[in-house]
Amino acid sequence: MRATIEDVAREAGVSVATVSRALRGMDHVAEVTRDRVVATAQRLGYSPHFGASLLAGGATRTIGLVAPYYDIWYTSQVLAGVEEVLSAAGHDLVIYAADTPLNREQFLSRAHSLQTRIDGLLIVDFFPDVGQLQRLIESGLNLVAIGEDVARVPSLSIDNFDAAFRATRHLIEIGHTRIGIAGGQQVSLDTSPVLASRIDGYQAALADAGLKELAEYRLTGMLTVSGGRQAIDELADQLEPPTAVFFMSDEMAMGGLAQARRLGIDVPGDLSIIGFDDHDLAEATGLSTMRQRVRRLGSLAAERMLSLPDHDSGRVHELMPVELVVRDSTAPPR
Amino acid sequence: MRATIEDVAREAGVSVATVSRALRGMDHVAEVTRDRVVATAQRLGYSPHFGASLLAGGATRTIGLVAPYYDIWYTSQVLAGVEEVLSAAGHDLVIYAADTPLNREQFLSRAHSLQTRIDGLLIVDFFPDVGQLQRLIESGLNLVAIGEDVARVPSLSIDNFDAAFRATRHLIEIGHTRIGIAGGQQVSLDTSPVLASRIDGYQAALADAGLKELAEYRLTGMLTVSGGRQAIDELADQLEPPTAVFFMSDEMAMGGLAQARRLGIDVPGDLSIIGFDDHDLAEATGLSTMRQRVRRLGSLAAERMLSLPDHDSGRVHELMPVELVVRDSTAPPR
DNA sequence: CTGAAAGCGCTTACAG
């Protein structure tokens, strides 16, 4: 039998109101009273009924997070950052998956009902269209976007255009003129503004240097290890393949690196490779990359969330730095 | 203003009891009535108050998961598997971190209060001692353990002894006699029964082959990329280093692989390396390993949880298969 | 098939 607040009140010889106040550390409770109540609660193994306190007006002290996948490096880092901040603040984290269009739709239709369940929602790579955004906002939830800019929603992200521009420019600066890009064909996310921005940045860097862009240098494959393998296979079939490739994720780049080695393509002798993320294994692999601090992105987003809506930061889009890290996988063409 | 069940009842011209029954798809509601209620609820944007329905006796339809880390490959796979099953069943997932002893203690002291918040708890690498286990059980939560055997708690795991035995035997069978093991020094988890079992399996395989075990072949380092680097550094300093090493995780093995390359140690020529897990990058890296289906571990555990306590499987310890995968990183010594 | 009513266990003004 669970002990209720009434049990504690009776045992401690006070009213339930006093128990409630004492246990939640509110003012205007005599120290002796509080001590007695706390001791009694402890003895009875009392803890408030979650539903009851919610109904009576308590906060859920729970934040939701929705992301497409949980089995990839990026999400795991975001999650770790978020979790760290939330748990330190005594908040819980509930996670939702929205990978397929169907799941996204299901999630959106639930969004409204989450209002009594969570205090806020962190969205990761959700890329809502106008209608979907409207539904999210109408849910009444506090929203913070991670890794993507969403109109009317505070967000933390990076400048994908600029990062891609600099990655490409690095390849240009060390002398490459035939430069490919891989990862645009992210099958399951039909339109990712993030990837679109990176492609734009890549194109701008080429144009800036007076280099022309070749359609066949736009390599297919998803942002995964096997996607990287696929991209390299595609490249290997070309008569005049690029001498450098910008992979839009490190996982993909490492898949590419491995496949290149397998096919006898020397990196960076025959082919320079630059990735994106600074994955845990990037340094060990000697992979040049654009480093983003994903875990920090998560923890900062969680902090923003916790300071909402009190210090309503008024729809701020914060940009996190991205750093070019040159390692062994990029070198001048020979 | 949130719409309440009363609003719906009034608008639909029925009692709140009928609304409640109609919306939850219970029997004994006339089709026409149900349709009218559903339509009204829809129109008013009604969704039940979570706290109210909990208090009135509803289930939380939420499962908790506690794990030490969320930024490692293993946990991300478990999580993805769990999430997949739970969301398909209409359940939510709330995650708790328990990495440091302090966090574990905090979590345990909360466990009891989670009873009104979640319907069950999945525990990953928690390794409770007798007292801690007692507290978990007394919390009254439905428990399922993942990756570890916990007395009196249904679990899904692998046979770590056997897997390590076979990994080591593989190295022996291809001709190695000086065989090291790396990863035992998992700093933050003072005593991991999982790693202890693997060390036992390693020792048993050596003993079985009449090989003697050298203390200096027990390499230090955590199960991470940098731990692998550290282990290889330690090995490189030895006068008569092992010719093969069993790394207790693929992430560590890949760190070791990279460091070996950096130091000019040829793999598998000078050194054979076998890992554990079959990480996404293991195949690309050509890493021989002991494959465990971590994602499946998660999804099966979630299924077990959902079938509790109805079909109380009566404290069953299920073992998942582990498969030796031989790739390029292991070869006979030269 | 439907409704009136009790009850779930808290929190929060309102008094004192």
Place this chain on the structure above:
DNA sequence: CTGAAAGCGCTTACAG
């Protein structure tokens, strides 16, 4: 500093 009481919004026997 403390208590009595209303109220939060549901679900579930119990009647009919």
